[in-house]
Amino acid sequence: MELLTRENIQLDIEAATKEQALAFVADLVVKRGYSADAAGVLDGLKERESQLSTSLMSGIAIPHTRHASVQNPAVLVVRLASSVDWTDDNVHVLIAMLVPDGGDNTTHLQLLAQVSRALIEDDVQRAVIEGTADEIFSELAGRLN
Numbered sequence: 001m002e003l004l005t006r007e008n009i010q011l012d013i014e015a016a017t018k019e020q021a022l023a024f025v026a027d028l029v030v031k032r033g034y035s036a037d038a039a040g041v042l043d044g045l046k047e048r049e050s051q052l053s054t055s056l057m058s059g060i061a062i063p064h065t066r067h068a069s070v071q072n073p074a075v076l077v078v079r080l081a082s083s084v085d086w087t088d089d090n091v092h093v094l095i096a097m098l099v100p101d102g103g104d105n106t107t108h109l110q111l112l113a114q115v116s117r118a119l120i121e122d123d124v125q126r127a128v129i130e131g132t133a134d135e136i137f138s139e140l141a142g143r144l145n
Helices: 018-031 038-051 106-120 122-130 133-144
Strands: 009-013 064-067 074-085 090-100
Touching (some): 009 133, 018 038, 018 090, 038 064, 064 106, 106 122
Parallel strands (some): 009 074, 064 090
């Protein structure tokens, strides 16, 4: 299964708070068939955020979790219609990563490294911040899949 699909990219999503944005991600994870437990995924994402904010640069955050209900690793890109407060930063793009819980931490760490390396590139940043879903997919898919 591919980590990132075109259907995993959602643009202009309405969310007034960080929690609403994370809830949208958790619901999308279920809708896309990666998990059957939106509440559990949401709890995992919120727990990770409580440890240390996943906000990076340029209004981008990388919320992520390992959860028992996640069947396959996945990357989802959610661009919000407007920025939300994300622990003292304003975030409008979420690049969410989910991996199954269990086993070693290798998949989780490799995926986080791949996404982080991709975001260093100006073309990738531009695409996720202002590009179309097709442009986002084009810039990220080859670096992740």
